[in-house]
Amino acid sequence: MTGNVRIKVCGLRSVDDALAAIDAGVDLVGLNFVATSPRCVNLREAEAIASALEGSGIERVAVFADPAWEDVDRVLRRVDFERVQLHGDESEEDVEAVELPVIKALRGADLETAEAYPGALLLLDHPHSGGGRGQTWEWSEASALIELGLDVILAGGLHPENVEQALEAVGDVPPWGVDVASGVEGEGHRKDPARMRAFVEAVRRASVPPVLEAGG
Numbered sequence: 001m002t003g004n005v006r007i008k009v010c011g012l013r014s015v016d017d018a019l020a021a022i023d024a025g026v027d028l029v030g031l032n033f034v035a036t037s038p039r040c041v042n043l044r045e046a047e048a049i050a051s052a053l054e055g056s057g058i059e060r061v062a063v064f065a066d067p068a069w070e071d072v073d074r075v076l077r078r079v080d081f082e083r084v085q086l087h088g089d090e091s092e093e094d095v096e097a098v099e100l101p102v103i104k105a106l107r108g109a110d111l112e113t114a115e116a117y118p119g120a121l122l123l124l125d126h127p128h129s130g131g132g133r134g135q136t137w138e139w140s141e142a143s144a145l146i147e148l149g150l151d152v153i154l155a156g157g158l159h160p161e162n163v164e165q166a167l168e169a170v171g172d173v174p175p176w177g178v179d180v181a182s183g184v185e186g187e188g189h190r191k192d193p194a195r196m197r198a199f200v201e202a203v204r205r206a207s208v209p210p211v212l213e214a215g216g
Contacts, residue, residue, distance in 0.1 A: 005176075005178055006027040006176060006177035006178075007028070008027065008029065008061070009107060009191065009196060009197070010029070010180070011031075011037075011182075011185075011189065012029050013039055013041055013045070013189060015049055020191055020196055021058060021191070024199075026200060027059065033062060033063060034065045040191075050098065059083060060081045061081060061103060064087065065087070065088035067086075067088075069097070081100060083121075084103070085102070086103070087123075102120045103120065104122055104123065107126065108137070109144060114211050122145065124142050124145070126157065130159050139154055139170060143171045146171075146175055146199065152175045152176055153176055154178045157183070159180065164202050164203075167184050168206065178203060189210065190192030
C-alpha cells in the first residue's frame with residue numbers, strides 16, 4: 001500500500017466535532033441533511049460547523065439521499081461546501097445537475113453501476129445495509145474498480161482497529177480515500193476525539209511507503 005489516502009469523517013453534529021476533526025488531521029468532513037438519519041443537522045447547526053472549519057483546509061461535504069432539489073439549493077445557498085455527496089438512488093442526470101464535485105455512494109463494488117456515474121467520486125459502502133450502520137463487508141471487492149483507475153472512497157464498518165486491514169485487503173493500489181462515521185463515535189452519535197485521532201493514525205501507518213533496504 002503506497003500513496004496518500006484521504007480521510008473523510010461523516011456525520012459531524014457540532015462545532016466541537018469540527019474542532020476535533022481539525023485536531024485529528026482529517027481531509028474531508030460530511031454534514032448530513034438526510035432527515036431520517038440520527039446525524040442530521042439543521043441549517044443553523046451546519047452554518048456553525050462550516051464556519052468553524054473555515055481556513056482549516058478540510059473539505060466540507062453536504063450529504064443528501066434522494067433529496068428534493070429545492071432543499072439542496074436551500075442548503076447550498078446558506079452554507080459553504082466544497083462537495084456534495086448523494087447517498088440514495090440518484091440517476092446520472094441528477095449527479096450531473098449538481099454544480100459542485102459529487103461523491104456518489106454505491107452499495108458494494110458493482111462495475112456496471114459504477115460506470116453509470118462518470119466523473120464522480122465513488123463511495124463504496126455495504127452492499128445491502130447502506131451507510132451509517134457500521135457494518136463491514138468484503139472490502140477486497142473494491143480492488144477491481146480501483147485497479148481500473150476509478151476514484152474510490154472505501155466505506156462500511158471502518159474503525160481505528162480495522163482500517164489498516166481494510167486497506168491491505170484492496171491490494172497495492174490504494175483507494176482515493178476512506179470514510180468513517182459510527183466507527184469514531186461515542187454516545188449520542190458525537191464524534192470521539194481520541195478515536196478520530198486513532199483512525200487517522202492507522203490510515204497514515206497503512207499508507208506510508210515501505211522503506212527499501214540498501215541494495216534492495
